[in-house]
Amino acid sequence: MSTEKEEGYVKHKLLVLSGKGGVGKTTVSVNLAAALALQGYRVGLMDVDIHGPNVAKMLGLEEKVHIASEDGKIIPHTLFQxxxxxxLGSFVPKGKPIIWRGPLKNKTIEQFVDDVEWGDLDVLVVDTPPGTGDEHLGIMQALGSIDGAILVTTPQTVSKDDAKRAGEFVKVMESRILGIVENMSYFVCPTCKTVHYLFGKDGGQILADELETVVLTKIPQDPMMIVSGDAGKPVPFFFRETAMEKHFYELSEKILALLGEGSREG
Ligand SMILES: Nc1ncnc2c1ncn2[C@@H]1O[C@H](COP(=O)(O)OP(=O)(O)OP(=O)(O)O)[C@@H](O)[C@H]1O
Ligand SMILES: [Mg+2]
Known part of the structure; x- marks a missing residue:
């Protein structure tokens, strides 16, 4: 993987992080990557959540084993061209724990960067675990630099405060925060259409102000996301013409604009 114009060239490298667990990093990573791929971009999605590698699950790749090329490189799964x-969810048996310390995790992350046949990519999306630990340092070191970080938070203060830590980590790494995704922002009652703020309100904007960045999008709570994640069917591919699909397109377009890319769709 390289930022030079040679084989394995990656134009834009994005890190998705949150501080707090369970707020939607993998959901955002998977659906953002899918939306970008559907617009014609060559997208890589790397899961550096070693202990909870849910990217495989959310893309229906748990049972699909990676194979190696003749020169010993790992061939990534290719979806939708x-x-x-x-x-790692495609390497280890389902349900088995991955009991690894930092050095082994870092080695794996290095291999994900250097020993995978990515080919040339327009955008690499890296899904990370909660916190700012081994995996985050490991991927920053292995990539050398990133083009931007996307912070995911719910509106709740406990999530916002952890996301602030993640944002400060990005700053310590001298990297750019592209913006905030406020996930599980609100819930629209399917019967009476009343909007409920189950996790509070405005946490994303408060965080954006604290970190001097912007809210990229506010994604509602929607049972469709549970179905989509559990079935391994990302929204842009399988739930077309839905309100949720629009959110992920909007997010991808904002990110492309921040990266100085135009839309390729159509
Ligand atoms: N907008 C949403 N509406 C409803 N459910 C959602 C939404 N976003 C995510 N979820 C669900 O919330 C749970 C947590 O999401 P996800 O796994 O993406 O979070 P995460 O931040 O990656 O978690 P972890 O820190 O464990 O890696 C999942 O069950 C997912 O399907
Ligand atoms: Mg996750």
Whole structure:
């Protein structure tokens, strides 16, 4: 993987992080990557959540084993022509714990960067675990630099405060925060259409102000996301013409604009 114009060239490298667990990093990573791929971009999706590699699950790749090329490189899974995916969830048996310390995790992350046949990519999306630990340092070191970080938070203060830590980590790494995704922002009652703020309100904007960045999108709570994640069917591919699909397109377009890319769709 390289930022030079040679084989394995990656134009834009994005890190998705949150501080707090369970707020939607993998959901956002998977659906953002899918939306970008459907717009014609060559996308890599790397899962560096070593202990909870849910990218494989959310893309239906748990049972699909990676194979090696003749020169010993790992061949990533390719979905829908232009989305290449690597996740430890495709290497280890379902339900088995991955009991590894930092050095082994770092070695794996290095291999994900250097020993995978990514080919040339327009955008690499890296899904990370909660916190700012081994995996985050490991991927920053292995990539050398990133083009931007996307912070995911719910509106709740306990999530926002952890996301702030993640944002400060990005700053310590001298990297750019592209913006905030406020996930599980609100819930629209399917019967009476009343909007409920189950996790509070405005946490994303408060975080954006604290970190001097912007809210990229607010994604509602929607049972469709549970179905989509559990079935391994990302929204842009399988739930077309839905309100949720629009959210992920909107997010991808904002990110492309921040990266100085135009849309390729159509
Ligand atoms: N907008 C949403 N509406 C409803 N459910 C959602 C939404 N976003 C995510 N979820 C669900 O919330 C749970 C947590 O999401 P996800 O696994 O993406 O979070 P995460 O931040 O990656 O978690 P972890 O820290 O464990 O890696 C999942 O069950 C997912 O399907
Ligand atoms: Mg996750």
């Amino acid at each position: 232009s989305l290449k995916v690597i996740s």
